[in-house]
Amino acid sequence: MTLLAIYVALLALIWALTAFLSLRIRQRDGFTTRKTVTFGDESAVRPSRVASVASVLVIFLIWGAFTGSAWTFIHAPAEWQMRPIWLPPPENVWHRLISIANDGYRNFTLWEHLSISIWRVLAGFFLGALVGIPLGFAMGLNNFLRGWFDPIVEFMRPVPPLALIPLVIIWFGIDEKAKIILLFLAALWIMAIAARAGVAGVALSKVHAAYSLGASKAQILRHVIVPNALPEIFTGARVAMGVCWGTVVAAELVAAEKGAGFTIMVASRFMQTDIVLMGIILIGIIGYSIDMAMRTAERFLVPWKGRG
Amino acid sequence: MMKFKLNGLTCSLATAAALLASPVAAMEEVTIAYFLEWPTPNQYAQATGLYEEAMGVRVNWRAFETGVQMSAAMAGGAVQIAFSQGVPPFVVASSAGMDIELAAVAVTYDDNDNCVVHESTGITAENAVELEGQRVAVPLGTAAHYGMLRQLEHFGIDPSNLSIVDLSPADGAAAMARGDVAMACGWGGGLRRMMEYGDVLLTGAEKRELGIRIFDVVSVESGFGAAHPELVASFLRVTDDMNQRFQSDREAMAPVIAEAAGMDMEGTNATLDAFGFPLIEEQLGPEWLGGGLQAFLLEVAEFFVEQGTIESALESYEGVVNTAYMNMAAEM
Numbered sequence: 078m079t080l081l082a083i084y085v086a087l088l089a090l091i092w093a094l095t096a097f098l099s100l101r102i103r104q105r106d107g108f109t110t111r112k113t114v115t116f117g118d119e120s121a122v123r124p125s126r127v128a129s130v131a132s133v134l135v136i137f138l139i140w141g142a143f144t145g146s147a148w149t150f151i152h153a154p155a156e157w158q159m160r161p162i163w164l165p166p167p168e169n170v171w172h173r174l175i176s177i178a179n180d181g182y183r184n185f186t187l188w189e190h191l192s193i194s195i196w197r198v199l200a201g202f203f204l205g206a207l208v209g210i211p212l213g214f215a216m217g218l219n220n221f222l223r224g225w226f227d228p229i230v231e232f233m234r235p236v237p238p239l240a241l242i243p244l245v246i247i248w249f250g251i252d253e254k255a256k257i258i259l260l261f262l263a264a265l266w267i268m269a270i271a272a273r274a275g276v277a278g279v280a281l282s283k284v285h286a287a288y289s290l291g292a293s294k295a296q297i298l299r300h301v302i303v304p305n306a307l308p309e310i311f312t313g314a315r316v317a318m319g320v321c322w323g324t325v326v327a328a329e330l331v332a333a334e335k336g337a338g339f340t341i342m343v344a345s346r347f348m349q350t351d352i353v354l355m356g357i358i359l360i361g362i363i364g365y366s367i368d369m370a371m372r373t374a375e376r377f378l379v380p381w382k383g384r385g
Numbered sequence: 386m387m388k389f390k391l392n393g394l395t396c397s398l399a400t401a402a403a404l405l406a407s408p409v410a411a412m413e414e415v416t417i418a419y420f421l422e423w424p425t426p427n428q429y430a431q432a433t434g435l436y437e438e439a440m441g442v443r444v445n446w447r448a449f450e451t452g453v454q455m456s457a458a459m460a461g462g463a464v465q466i467a468f469s470q471g472v473p474p475f476v477v478a479s480s481a482g483m484d485i486e487l488a489a490v491a492v493t494y495d496d497n498d499n500c501v502v503h504e505s506t507g508i509t510a511e512n513a514v515e516l517e518g519q520r521v522a523v524p525l526g527t528a529a530h531y532g533m534l535r536q537l538e539h540f541g542i543d544p545s546n547l548s549i550v551d552l553s554p555a556d557g558a559a560a561m562a563r564g565d566v567a568m569a570c571g572w573g574g575g576l577r578r579m580m581e582y583g584d585v586l587l588t589g590a591e592k593r594e595l596g597i598r599i600f601d602v603v604s605v606e607s608g609f610g611a612a613h614p615e616l617v618a619s620f621l622r623v624t625d626d627m628n629q630r631f632q633s634d635r636e637a638m639a640p641v642i643a644e645a646a647g648m649d650m651e652g653t654n655a656t657l658d659a660f661g662f663p664l665i666e667e668q669l670g671p672e673w674l675g676g677g678l679q680a681f682l683l684e685v686a687e688f689f690v691e692q693g694t695i696e697s698a699l700e701s702y703e704g705v706v707n708t709a710y711m712n713m714a715a716e717m
Contacts, residue, residue, distance in 0.1 A: 162481045163460070184545050246556060250565045251522075332522065332550045332560065343551065346453045346474075346526030347695055348481035 079157075084139065091131045099127075141167055165351040170358070173351040182352065183343060185335040191359065194329070194337040197253075198321045201260020205317060209265045210310060213272020214302075230269055238263040238324045242331055251332035256325070263324040264317040271313020275306025308382040311375045315368055322364045337363075412613055414443035417620075418455040418467040421448045421646060422574050424653045425469065425492055426631035426662060427624040428645035429638045435627075439619045450553070453477070453526055455604075459485060465609040466620060469601040471528040476686045479705040480695055484607035488710040489621050490668050490678070493600040495589030497659035500533050500570040501579035502586060503561055508568075510586050513540040519567035520548040522557035526694070528599050529554070529570040531685060534692060535597045536587060544692070554579075574652060589659075598681060610707065618713035621665075625714065628662040665715050674708045682706070 115121035141149030145158050146166035152158075161169060178187045215222040216230070238259055249255035279302055287301050326338030333339040337360050344352035375382065419431075430436050436444045447464060449455050452474030455467040460483055469491040478485050500523075502508045508515050516537075523530050537544050552560055554575025561569045561582050569579050592599070603624070605617050631638055635657075643653035668674055679702045686698035699705070 160482065162483060247559055247563075250563050251550060251552070251556075251560050252565070330551075331556060332552050334548060334550050339551070343525055345457075346451075347477050348456070348483070349696075 080139065080143075084135070087135050087139075091135070092128070095125065095127050095131070137167060140164070162348055162350055165354065169351045170354045174355050174359075177352070177355070182340055183335075190335050190340050191337055191363065193335050194325050194360075195363065197256050197260055197328070197336070198318070198325050201257050201325075202264045202314075202318055202321050204257070204261045205264025205321075206268045206314065208261075209268025210272045212265075213269040213274075214276060214298075214306075216269065217273045217276025217306075218298075218302075226269075230266055233262075234266040234270065238320070239327045242327065246331060256328045256333070259328045260321050260324055263320050267317040267320060268310070268313055271310050271316070272306060274313075275309030276302055278309055279305040304379075304381065307379045308375075311371065311379060311382075315371050318367055318371065319364065322360060326360065412442060412616065414445060415440065415466065415616060415620075416445040416447055416464045418447050418449050418458060418464045418470070420469055422648055422652075422656075423469060424642045424646040424648060424656050425660070426627040426638060426642065427468070428642045429630075430623050430627050432641050432645040436620065436623050439623045440616050442616065451524065451527060452601075456483060456485065459483075459604070459606045462606070465606050466617065467604045468624075470604045471601055472599075472682070472685055473526060473528055473531045473689070475602055475604050476682055476689065476702075477526065477695055479682075479702065480686050480689075480698055486605045486607050486610055486705055486707040487602050487678070487682075488605045488610070488617055488707060489603040489624075489714075490663055490673055491601040491603050491624075493598070493661040493663065494572070494659055495593055495597075495599050497576065497589075497656060498528050498532060498572040498599045499576060499585045499587075499589070499592075500529070500536060500568055501561070501576065501583045502568045503564065503566070503583040505564065506567045506583075508586075509584070510540075513586055514542060516540075516542055516568060517546040518548075520550060520565065522550050522552040522560050522566045522569040524553050524557070524571060525549075525551045528601075529572060531688070532592065532597055532599060533570045534688070535595065536592070539595055540586075573656060574648070577652070577655065596684075605707070605710070610710070614710060614713060617710045618717060621710055621714035622717045625665045628664055631662065665711060669708070669711055669715065674706065674711055679703045679706050 112118065112121055138149055138151070140146070142151050143153045143157060143159055144161070144164055144166035145152060146168055148166070148168055174187075181187065182190065212226060212230075216226050217223070241259060241262060245255050245259050249258055283301055283305065284297060287297055292300070325336070326341065329336040329338030330342050337356055341353050341356035344350075344356065419428075431444075431446055447458070449458070449467075452467070452470040455464065455470050456474055456478040458464040459467060460478075466488075475485065475487060479487075500521075502516070506515070506519070521533070523533050534544060537547075550560075550566070552566075552569070554569075554571025554573060555578075556575075557566070557569035557571050558575045558578035560566045561579050568583075569575075571579060587595070589599075603621065610617050627638075639653060639657070640650065642657075643650050646653060648656070663673065671677055682702035682705075683698065686695070686702065689695045690698050
């Protein structure tokens with residue numbers, strides 16, 4: 078509770094501080110700055126970069142302050158300090174990162190652990206998209222196929238991939254194949270539903286307009302439906318990627334010999350909390366980078382998103 | 386009080402369990418960690434409420450998957466006593482500086498924790514070196530892992546030449562059935578299923594000769610133990626009573642134990658045959674709490690350090706073995 082109070086106090090303090098400072102710094106001129114009332118107008122909300130940076134710094138500050146870190150200038154009273162097996166100070170995690178990057182962990186280098194996880198996620202996601210998107214289109218365009226696949230997709234969608242792990246081991250063994258199948262199953266239904274929703278979201282007026290100009294069915298699909306469904310598919314892909322990262326960690330709990338999730342689990346068996354934290358932070362960074370990359374790709378590939 | 390809340394908060398990284406279970410202040414109930422499919426005589430007392438009667442508090446029994454999770458739960462304050470935690474998880478936790486004490490030996494089982502080689506490989510103790518390059522399933526950080534490493538050392542096999550995958554005994558048995566692994570290590574029901582597909586390299590007696598002892602311990606969260614030693618002692622007293630009674634009254638107790646362990650009678654009897662339950666007098670002797678146990682813990686810890694699985698060992702494990710509880714129980 079004290080932690081929460083400190084955190085909220087810091088948030089309020091920095092907020093007040095930035096509000097005070099930004100009085101002098103004029104915002105870029107533009108339509109939004111000319112609005113007189115912006116509360117409730119989501120399009121006028123811009124993330125404050127200052128706040129983002131301060132937010133990360135505050136987390137590190139609290140982390141350091143409660144773990145007696147040599148990196149922070151302020152420290153919590155001794156009786157509140159956490160012991161390293163509960164929460165190691167940030168520099169321990171950093172040193173551990175360096176040592177594992179140099180010497181490896183459990184016979185594999187850090188890069189091997191991370192790259193195998195990235196490979197599993199990308200392979201599973203790619204296969205899921207490859208099957209899921211056509212499946213979603215089929216369900217969005219054809220009565221029979223919609224009827225045929227609807228019960229399957231709707232049944233499988235709420236089943237968490239983790240619940241499938243025992244079956245996957247029995248059916249597909251403990252090789253790489255089994256892990257990728259699990260991730261494929263995690264991505265498949267999300268991509269199918271995103272594609273179907275994309276098709277459903279195409280404005281009927283556009284379809285009619287194209288028909289009245291003499292478009293064939295193939296042209297409708299190629300020039301109207303696919304471009305209009307892409308924004309939904311991209312949103313689905315970002316969700317699927319997140320779910321795949323969640324699943325890969327769990328998939329590596331079983332019968333893995335390397336991987337980011339494996340590193341975390343094995344370290345926890347030996348109370349190496351610094352390695353656990355390192356793994357969590359690395360997975361977070363990789364997941365965040367992939368999401369940023371996909372957002373950028375979205376901007377380039379689907380510039381028409383949100384414009385009619 | 387603050388310390389516990391903070392501990393709970395950080396521990397939620399590992400267990401997400403603890404915050405609301407802040408213990409110790411008022412001791413109205415005790416939570417004890419145990420394993421399913423791990424039949425022991427004291428489960429007769431667990432099932433019939435004898436522990437509540439003797440200890441005078443409510444006793445909650447929580448089933449765990451591994452001894453490592455038991456340590457994590459004790460760290461978060463959600464569990465006060467772990468019955469039948471493996472030696473390696475205890476050594477790892479105490480070496481990392483966790484507040485955990487060894488109070489007694491729960492069960493010995495050299496024959497119920499072993500490595501099984503798939504018969505199709507044709508590997509036996511004579512040509513064990515041929516395991517190199519093969520895939521092996523073992524639950525990492527457990528007694529089975531320790532036993533495997535010691536056996537490999539005995540056969541002169543470098544573990545880094547094996548492809549070691551982390552699998553629970555049940556999953557290891559499934560992988561063995563599919564022929565995915567050449568060797569699988571584990572205990573209990575998983576070990577019995579593995580035996581359908583192959584045989585062990587060394588028997589329990591042969592392992593004992595090499596100094597590989599396999600047993601589980603009763604461990605206690607130190608803060609709880611210091612505040613309520615009488616609860617720990619009466620827990621050990623009831624456990625010992627059950628172990629004594631088991632020697633003469635097995636017929637009547639076994640069905641109750643099987644029920645509590647979640648097993649059928651056949652499996653329960655097979656497992657109980659492979660288990661040993663040393664009584665208090667024996668445990669206080671030189672082989673166990675009298676000094677042998679402490680020396681063995683140090684041996685295990687140094688072996689783990691050598692293998693690079695833990696950072697460092699304590700100088701001596703006498704400080705984490707508290708014989709006071711057993712001495713109190715012997716008086717009761």
